[in-house]
Amino acid sequence: MMSSIAASDSAGRSTAMDAAVSIEQLSVRFGDVAALQDISLAVQPGEFVAIVGPSGCGKTTLLNAISGLLPPEAAITGKIRLRAGTRLGYVFQKDALLPWFSALRNVEVGAELRGVARAERRRLALELLQAMGLEGFAGHYPHQLSGGMRHRVALARALAYDPDVVLLDEPFGALDAFTRLALEEQVLGIWRRTGKTMLLVTHDLAEALSLGKRIVVLTPRPGRIHTIVNVSWPEDLSLGELRTSEQFFARLRELWDLLLSLGAAPGRAAKTGVL
Amino acid sequence: MGAPASQIALYRFLLVVALLVLWEGATGGLVSSLVLVDPFFISSPRRIALDLAEGFSRGTMLRDTMVTLVESIYGLALGMTTGVAAGLALAFWRSLDRLLAPFIGIANSIPRPALAPLAILWFGLGIASKVFIAWSLVFFVTFYSTYQGVKSIDPDLVNAIRVMRPTRWQLMRIVVLPAVFSWVFAGFRLSVAYALIGAIVGEFVGATAGLGYQLVLAQGLLDTDRVFAVLAVTGALAAAGLAAAERLESALLKWRPVAQLGP
Numbered sequence: 001m002m003s004s005i006a007a008s009d010s011a012g013r014s015t016a017m018d019a020a021v022s023i024e025q026l027s028v029r030f031g032d033v034a035a036l037q038d039i040s041l042a043v044q045p046g047e048f049v050a051i052v053g054p055s056g057c058g059k060t061t062l063l064n065a066i067s068g069l070l071p072p073e074a075a076i077t078g079k080i081r082l083r084a085g086t087r088l089g090y091v092f093q094k095d096a097l098l099p100w101f102s103a104l105r106n107v108e109v110g111a112e113l114r115g116v117a118r119a120e121r122r123r124l125a126l127e128l129l130q131a132m133g134l135e136g137f138a139g140h141y142p143h144q145l146s147g148g149m150r151h152r153v154a155l156a157r158a159l160a161y162d163p164d165v166v167l168l169d170e171p172f173g174a175l176d177a178f179t180r181l182a183l184e185e186q187v188l189g190i191w192r193r194t195g196k197t198m199l200l201v202t203h204d205l206a207e208a209l210s211l212g213k214r215i216v217v218l219t220p221r222p223g224r225i226h227t228i229v230n231v232s233w234p235e236d237l238s239l240g241e242l243r244t245s246e247q248f249f250a251r252l253r254e255l256w257d258l259l260l261s262l263g264a265a266p267g268r269a270a271k272t273g274v275l
Numbered sequence: 276m277g278a279p280a281s282q283i284a285l286y287r288f289l290l291v292v293a294l295l296v297l298w299e300g301a302t303g304g305l306v307s308s309l310v311l312v313d314p315f316f317i318s319s320p321r322r323i324a325l326d327l328a329e330g331f332s333r334g335t336m337l338r339d340t341m342v343t344l345v346e347s348i349y350g351l352a353l354g355m356t357t358g359v360a361a362g363l364a365l366a367f368w369r370s371l372d373r374l375l376a377p378f379i380g381i382a383n384s385i386p387r388p389a390l391a392p393l394a395i396l397w398f399g400l401g402i403a404s405k406v407f408i409a410w411s412l413v414f415f416v417t418f419y420s421t422y423q424g425v426k427s428i429d430p431d432l433v434n435a436i437r438v439m440r441p442t443r444w445q446l447m448r449i450v451v452l453p454a455v456f457s458w459v460f461a462g463f464r465l466s467v468a469y470a471l472i473g474a475i476v477g478e479f480v481g482a483t484a485g486l487g488y489q490l491v492l493a494q495g496l497l498d499t500d501r502v503f504a505v506l507a508v509t510g511a512l513a514a515a516g517l518a519a520a521e522r523l524e525s526a527l528l529k530w531r532p533v534a535q536l537g538p
Contacts, residue, residue, distance in 0.1 A: 067438050068438075069434050069437065069438065087439075087440075088438050088439075089438070089439075090434075090435065090438040092431060092434075092435060094431050096429075096431045096432055096434070096435035098432060098436075098449065098450065098453070099530055099531070100453040100454075100457065100530045101453075101530070102530075109436070109439075109449055110439065112445070112449075113436070113439040113440065113441050113445065114439070141529075141530040142530075143530070143531070143532035144532075154435075161439050167438075
């Protein structure tokens with residue numbers, strides 16, 4: 001567990017047929033700008049993969065490519081394969097809740113789009129809101145909820161769709177540290193209980209290290225896979241305990257050093273800028 | 276939050292009473308030797324009240340009010356439905372939008388009184404021509420709101436739903452239509468006012484009934500009492516329509532946060 005960071009390039013390139021998400025030599029360009037270059041990655045069912053890299057390295061582009069949300073002007077080469085009938089959940093940094101629907105109705109939308117019958121939708125949505133600790137807020141509109149609550153509703157909506165693969169794009173980036181920890185705890189709990197495949201994009205190395213079982217480190221633009229880091233922690237630790245442990249700090253430091261060695265760690269991206 | 280609603284209502288009432296007393300006084304209604312303005316020009320509250328009483332007791336005032344009300348409601352309903360439909364069509368159908376956009380702008384800038392004689396030629400002296408004028412005002416307000424509503428939908432909301440593979444109809448029902456309706460109903464009060472204006476403008480030009488028709492008659496006879504009486508009824512109709520619109524609006528848009536700007 002205290003082993004140094006294990007770089008496994010081959011693990012990323014093996015594209016097993018049974019992978020939940022299989023990406024082969026994916027490159028994405030926007031006009032003259034190469035966003036992603038030669039990305040190959042196989043995510044196994046039930047895996048929790050975190051993707052980190054300097055700002056602007058194409059992390060979000062990767063998730064958008066997987067979900068088919070890239071704009072028409074993006075030039076895509078390579079292959080992305082999802083298993084047949086895969087349902088995708090996507091949780092954005094912005095909660096993207098429908099402002100005209102109550103929290104309950106927002107969650108119901110997830111179930112509705114999966115084809116769940118009306119009566120069952122309501123029951124499921126209430127259950128999910130309750131699991132998120134929001135049972136008293138079902139009738140509230142998004143603007144009446146705090147940022148943390150809105151993100152919980154967004155998470156509940158994604159779960160109501162019962163996705164096989166959950167894409168998380170810096171989902172808690174805009175929240176305060178305590179709310180964030182609580183939500184990370186919740187996501188980890190959901191992952192452990194449901195065994196859904198999770199892909200988390202984050203600029204927060206501690207978040208990546210405490211949630212991801214594999215951490216994909218991307219280079220500055222154009223984003224290429226620099227390293228894939230395997231992580232495992234004792235299951236019985238809470239996130240709070242883990243985050244304050246010596247072993248966690250040691251690995252966090254290794255990860256930081258790795259990103260710094262790329263020349264553009266988060267917050268240091270503008271090395272060649274006028275300043 | 277300022278004064279409570281009941282207090283505001285009281286002040287409003289006092290303001291109206293003060294205005295009426297001033298008006299009555301200036302026209303010699305309180306002290307008969309003191310006439311500042313001849314009531315021939317501005318009538319007086321008492322004379323207007325008498326004229327209203329007479330008009331309603333003979334039944335003509337109510338009949339004309341109903342005619343104008345019906346014309347406005349038809350114009351409003353037709354204008355809003357066709358406006359939403361046209362707005363959606365142009366917002367989604369780009370080539371149609373590019374083809375028609377300049378013509379729509381021009382059509383909307385035609386002054387409605389200029390259109391009214393044609394409307395009467397086409398649709399006759401009855402209510403249809405007034406409905407047409409009212410429609411021609413409401414349609415454009417609704418059309419532009421709908422168009423703007425579609426164009427300003429947050430792409431993140433669309434993406435969040437699109438990931439879950441909605442059908443076209445589901446995407447319309449969950450995202451597009453609620454976004455559009457919030458814009459359309461934000462302009463609902465304006466539409467109500469326009470519908471009334473359209474109906475009355477139509478009646479001005481040629482009609483056999485309605486508040487606008489009454490106005491033209493009274494104007495021809497230099498009957499200032501009647502002019503003010505009809506204006507009072509028009510005002511009351513507008514106030515009732517706007518109050519109803521406001522209620523509907525706040526019921527439909529209660530999901531919207533309201534910014535607190537200043538005291």
